[in-house]
Amino acid sequence: MATPLQLGFTDYEQTYAKKKTRRQIFLEEMEATVPWDSFLALIHPVYYKPTAKGGRPPFPLEVMLRIHLLQQWFTLSDPLMEEMLIDTPCFRRFAGIDMIDDRIPDETTILNFRHLLEEHQIAEQILESVNQSLSEKGVMLKEGTILDATIINAPSSTKNKKGKRDPEMHSVAKGNQWLFGMRCHIGVDAASGLVHSVVSTAANIHELKTAAERTHGEERVIYGDAGHIGIEKRDAFKGCEAEMRIAMKPGERRVLPDTAEGRLLNLVETAKAHFRAKVEHPFRIIKCQFGFRKVYYRGIRKNDLKLKMLFALANLWIIRERCPCIA
Structure with missing residues (x-):
């Protein structure tokens, strides 16, 4: 010290x-x-x-x-x-x-x-070390995983020495808005809300393509938003015994009939959404608390290592009162 x-x-x-x-x-x-x-x-x-x-x-x-x-x-x-x-x-x-x-x-x-x-990829080792310590102390239980992703904007300006945008970043449409940057995919422990997996890609890479990298294989249940519909059909999840609790498409939910069955389905979707809300907390910490709202380096690799360090520190911030020191 x-x-x-x-x-x-x-x-x-x-x-x-x-x-x-x-x-x-x-x-x-x-x-x-x-x-x-x-x-x-x-x-x-x-x-x-x-x-x-x-x-x-x-x-x-x-x-x-x-x-x-x-x-x-x-x-x-x-x-x-x-x-x-x-x-x-x-x-x-x-x-x-x-x-x-x-x-x-x-x-x-x-x-x-x-x-x-x-x-030397120290950030990746730090994230693994923090999560290993939390698992040993019983804070991270590994019985369930919540999957989600967020887009982090990159500078779209070409006013630089090369006169080009970052070739590793990509444009993608979200709703009625076009965004340029990268996508950060995470896997969050369902019990504690702590991040155990981080994968970084260009913004146009779909969430399903990184789903296997964000699970550890010990889950009994996997949660995901509507972007993860069809996850059980992926080769990596064939034969997987974990229960898939994936959200219904928003359009389908809006037209649910006003019947006993329709209201029950709507309540089930609400319960799923309340549970999945844990995955938003780490994103809030790195974006609002640590200020990482846009890409600061060129290339996916540098930003991936920065994100892994940020999520390791976010895990420590989340558990600071429950487990003041994990050393």
């Missing part, structure tokens, strides 16, 4: 203020919830080591990890992250940086650390 810091005047003002800001409260909660030792153990084997040739030593791994998590939680670019460390005392305290004695990582150092995590 970070060592105690020598506080400046601004740090003292914030530390001993009568009222804590929402940002301070959030960071204190995540400080107690994040399994730091587990995360550090995943990154340590690939982190830069001092060499006999000398040169400036690398920043402490924990400092860089904390800065990276701040980037995810507050949707900060590499240059803006450097500025926020200079400008914001609570960020420096969380990162373990002493403004008087320590260097502050510049934007290039922050960029290189992010690239290191991407190169």
Whole structure:
């Protein structure tokens, strides 16, 4: 864990203020919830080591990890992250940086650390590690899975050096609106509402094509919206013993007859919708709380790794009160 810091005047003002800001409260909660030792153990084997040739030593791994998590939680670019460390005392305290004695990582150092995590797919390992710990503690039960997907917009402008849009993104019609970007498909534990699977594709890839990748094979029941109609006919689900509770098409539901049978079917669909609502909570956290409403990198792979890190952190946010520390 970070060592105690020598506080400046601004740090003292914030530390001993009568009222804590929402940002301070959030960071204190995540400080107690994040399994730091587990995360550090995943990154340590690939982190830069001092060499006999000398040169400036690398920043402490924990400092860089904390800065990276701040980037995810507050949707900060590499240059803006450097500025926020200079400008914001609570960020420096969380990162373990002493403004008087320590260097502050510049934007290039922050960029290189992010690239290191991407190169070794650390985000995917972190999501697996978090979910494994939650399963061992009985928080994630794995008896049911809720499937859903959301479209994340990408810049459609061609005002860039190449004069082209991102070739890996795609346009798709949703209702009467055309969107350009990627689609994030997730599988959510039906009991806890925690994300256990994340698959990223272009926006025009149908949800059914990734359904098998978002289930773990131990489900007794699988929930999905109307986009998953016909899932039992897919080769991956033939012989699957899990009960499929897929929503009726909205058009069919609207014309249900006003009879006892029609009203019963409508109540069943309402019950399904209430249960499926759990899948929207992780989307709300990454879009509204963490601010990931649009694609920030070019290509599916980079954004897929960012999403896996965000959903791992979203899982920790969801369980912060039930299970304050999973380490």
